[in-house]
Amino acid sequence: MGKSRLHRLCFSFLSLTSSFWRCPLSKRTLIFATVCVLYLVFMVSYVGYSQQHRDRRTDTHKYRHTRGLETSNGAFSYSADLQTGASPVVPTRSNVVYITLRFKRMKPANIRGTIRPKLRRKVRKNKTATSAFTQDKFSTLERDVRQNKRNEKETGDVDYKSLHTIPKSPHNEVAESEISSIRIYSQQAPQWLSLQDVKAMRFLADAKVWRIREVFREDAPSLLMFEGETREQPPGNRSHTARGSVCTGQCGVINSPVDNSEVFAFHLDRVLGLNRTLPAVSRTFTFLHDGQPCPVVSWDASLYPEGLAAGWTTVRLTWGGYQRSLKQRCWHKNISPKPDSGCSTIHHHEWSKLALFDFLLQIHSRLDQSCCGFKPRQEDQCVVLGHHADCVNQDHIQLANIIHRGHDPRRLVLTNNKGFFDRNEDNLDFRLLEGITELPEQAVSVLRSRRLREKLIQSLFLDQTYWESQGGRQGIDKLIDVIERRANVLLTYINAHGIRVVPMNV
Numbered sequence: 027m028g029k030s031r032l033h034r035l036c037f038s039f040l041s042l043t044s045s046f047w048r049c050p051l052s053k054r055t056l057i058f059a060t061v062c063v064l065y066l067v068f069m070v071s072y073v074g075y076s077q078q079h080r081d082r083r084t085d086t087h088k089y090r091h092t093r094g095l096e097t098s099n100g101a102f103s104y105s106a107d108l109q110t111g112a113s114p115v116v117p118t119r120s121n122v123v124y125i126t127l128r129f130k131r132m133k134p135a136n137i138r139g140t141i142r143p144k145l146r147r148k149v150r151k152n153k154t155a156t157s158a159f160t161q162d163k164f165s166t167l168e169r170d171v172r173q174n175k176r177n178e179k180e181t182g183d184v185d186y187k188s189l190h191t192i193p194k195s196p197h198n199e200v201a202e203s204e205i206s207s208i209r210i211y212s213q214q215a216p217q218w219l220s221l222q223d224v225k226a227m228r229f230l231a232d233a234k235v236w237r238i239r240e241v242f243r244e245d246a247p248s249l250l251m252f253e254g255e256t257r258e259q260p261p262g263n264r265s266h267t268a269r270g271s272v273c274t275g276q277c278g279v280i281n282s283p284v285d286n287s288e289v290f291a292f293h294l295d296r297v298l299g300l301n302r303t304l305p306a307v308s309r310t311f312t313f314l315h316d317g318q319p320c321p322v323v324s325w326d327a328s329l330y331p332e333g334l335a336a337g338w339t340t341v342r343l344t345w346g347g348y349q350r351s352l353k354q355r356c357w358h359k360n361i362s363p364k365p366d367s368g369c370s371t372i373h374h375h376e377w378s379k380l381a382l383f384d385f386l387l388q389i390h391s392r393l394d395q396s397c398c399g400f401k402p403r404q405e406d407q408c409v410v411l412g413h414h415a416d417c418v419n420q421d422h423i424q425l426a427n428i429i430h431r432g433h434d435p436r437r438l439v440l441t442n443n444k445g446f447f448d449r450n451e452d453n454l455d456f457r458l459l460e461g462i463t464e465l466p467e468q469a470v471s472v473l474r475s476r477r478l479r480e481k482l483i484q485s486l487f488l489d490q491t492y493w494e495s496q497g498g499r500q501g502i503d504k505l506i507d508v509i510e511r512r513a514n515v516l517l518t519y520i521n522a523h524g525i526r527v528v529p530m531n532v
Contacts, residue, residue, distance in 0.1 A: 207231045207490045208307070216484050218296045226305035229254060230278045230322045231491070238280075241272060243334050250280045250314075251325060272334055277325035280314065288321040289492045290505060291387055291443035293485040297478070298469040300379050302440045308492035319495040329439060331432030339435070341370045341428040346421035348393075352377060352461040357436060371435035372428070375530040380438055381462045382469055386512050387445030390455050392427045396420075399457025400449070447508045451515055459519065466530040470520070473513045479506050 208224075208231050215224050233254025241249045253275055281288060288306045295303040304326055308319040329338040343351070347368055356369030363369035380392065390397060390408075397408035398417035408414045416423055429439045449455075472478055486502055487493060496502055519525070 207309070209488055209490050215488065216481070218299065218481070219485070219488075223296065223305050226324045227307050227488070229276055230305065230307045230324060231309055231489070233276070233278075236275075241334060251277050252280060252322075253277045272330075273325050273327065278322045279325055280309075280311070281321045281323065283315050283318040283320050285444055286319065286321050286492070286495065287387065287445040287447070288323060288443050289489060290486070291383075291389075291440070291445055293482060293489075294386065294509070295383060295440065297481045297485055298383070298466075298472055300383055300440075300466070300469060302376075302379060302383070302438055303443060304439070304441060307489050308495055310491060319491050323441075326431070326439070328431040328433060329429060329441075338429050339432050341372060341425075341430065343370055343425045343428060344421065345393075345423045345425065348377075348425055349461045352463075372430065372438060373436040375464070375466070376436070376438045378462055378464050378530065379466055379469070380440065381458050382465055382516070383440065385455070385458045385516060386509055387443065388447075388449050388455055388512070389443055389445055390458070391442060391444065393425060394455055394457050395426045396423050397455075398423070399455035399460075400453050447505055451511055454512065454515065456519075459516075462525065464526045464528050464530075465520065467527045468529070470517075470527045473517060478510060478513060479503075482506050482509070 206228065208228050210224070219227075236253050236255050238250070238252045241251055243249065251273065253273060254277070255275075286308060289308050292303045292306040295301065305324040306321050309322045310317050310319050314320060331339060347370075351367075351369050351372075352374070354363060354367050354369055355374045356363050356367070357373045358375075384390070384392060390399070395408060396413040396416045397406060398414075398420055402409050402414060427442055429441055430437060431439060472481070483499075483502065483506070493502065496505065520527070
């Protein structure tokens, strides 16, 4: 039955084929074109139907991914599994929808008080006001200083009264009252900064300059000081003060821009809990050093109990005498040393604080001014002045810059803190730690807690001028990297030499 039907179909196809080829050429061409058109219409309709069907399948898969897997009867297997208690069906790889998330940056170290207040309306500064202090003006004043120096040999200082404050204008008054380079946006400063520290920092950074004077000292470099206006003593009352007075109110000492490490040293000292440096900030003066930021250190008259002519209260001690005093543990537990012990007025624990502080910053100008503990460079001052040759007889080398206040001879005051951040770990001055058997517990605990970076960033962030002069966060991080590496070396030294860590509350 099937074979006969197949034979008939084949016969019909052959007969149609034979009749097709017997038709004229024009008729055959018309038939062929018609077949092609029908085939093209069929393919276009088929492709459109397939695309619509594929879109519907994609929507179905998306819905299944969010709600579950659809079964053949239209139900969702995820819901059914929840009712039956069975584990849900895991979709295959073709059903997975990949979601790309943005990379979440790691938060930097917490900076206290970085939430800025509401933005205030910007105030344009009066350019004519700042033009009062120019480099040409300061050069003229320097010539006047040299002329007056010959006429004022008795006092040894020259008053820059012609360098008066910036002329007042409404723009200056608004700007100075609202803008400060000390950024404390929270209710209080970091806990390691006292209220007196904050007041001194604000004065040094924001005080209106009443006068600037260069004070000449015997056998010592001159000091460039500025006196600022304070509410307690307005400038009108200062004109009647004695001309020979070094500072009649609140003053600051302006250092060279190359000594900017003085600001870093102040914050490091407070973070470690040593509290032996004077407050220091960075400030710009348009008439000095082409407007570069200069470190400004708070003036402390108690360091000169007998005046500038006599100099500050310095302890004169040789390296050999210093090592013998460490063994004597002078003034430890408030026990007075024997007269022939060779002890100075400095408490035993003060040397430990000094050694730790100087090692982190690699300050050799106090305990090792001859650079005997490391390999100096040819341009270093100890090599230029020939002090490095004194290392042959180290016991007779004098310590330098060992200063205390006149009313407090037991505690050191760390001044002239010029640190070196470019000294590698293989050329550190370990002579600074020689003879030290104890270190302050509070400072070492900060180094061990691994929070030194966080605290230094919080503290240094307060001084906006210094922060920006070092390149912002990136530049500050590079400086802290150096201190952290030296801290790790110091901790290794403590463990290797059995250095005791004890409380030092002197």
